[in-house]
Amino acid sequence: AAGVIQSPRHLIKEKRETATLKCYPIPRHDTVYWYQQGPGQDPQFLISFYEKMQSDKGSIPDRFSAQQFSDYHSELNMSSLELGDSALYFCASSPIKLAGGPNEQFFGPGTRLTVL
């Protein structure tokens, strides 16, 4: 079965540089979520998109922005990178939801960002 695709899988950047992470959801999934997971930490919600519109925003720095495109893929843009941005970044997708239905989120393999 098709899974969530994230690219790149690994990324090394210098401080103050810019990074772009990409996420391709499972086919027929219209909702995308971004999470950040620091070493030994639980995933923290950053931002979500439903039908190409921003749905909710969590603890996402103003230096970060994201969007969902017409083909439902999403990109997380990170500028002025800091050492503390080093983490695993996960994208998850959910299928089109029936009224009152569950919120099954399927996670991608993640992008490991290292800021030097």
Next chain:
Amino acid sequence: QQQVKQSPQSLIVQKGGISIINCAYENTAFDYFPWYQQFPGKGPALLIAIRPDVSEKKEGRFTISFNKSAKQFSLHIMDSQPGDSATYFCAAAIINTGTASKLTFGTGTRLQVTL
């Protein structure tokens, strides 16, 4: 402020034993409670989930017990196997019809199943 509290932080269980991980939540608006399994360097994988209208759900060796009045839920892994060694996260969400519903995770439990 951790909205979903998870314990224990780590757990060692012998092969064939029962692994029990507990979670407690504060927000009574939460109405969806999934458990995720994560191996090192991999994304979390959905194991099993429950809604608050049932007190127990079983799928294979995995069982969720849910206590709405106590605002607690737990994961039981029966006949634990070395391949179950991973980090387990409980999570909670508010189901929003027609929009995205973010997951709030617990702090995770590192399970080690020994031979």
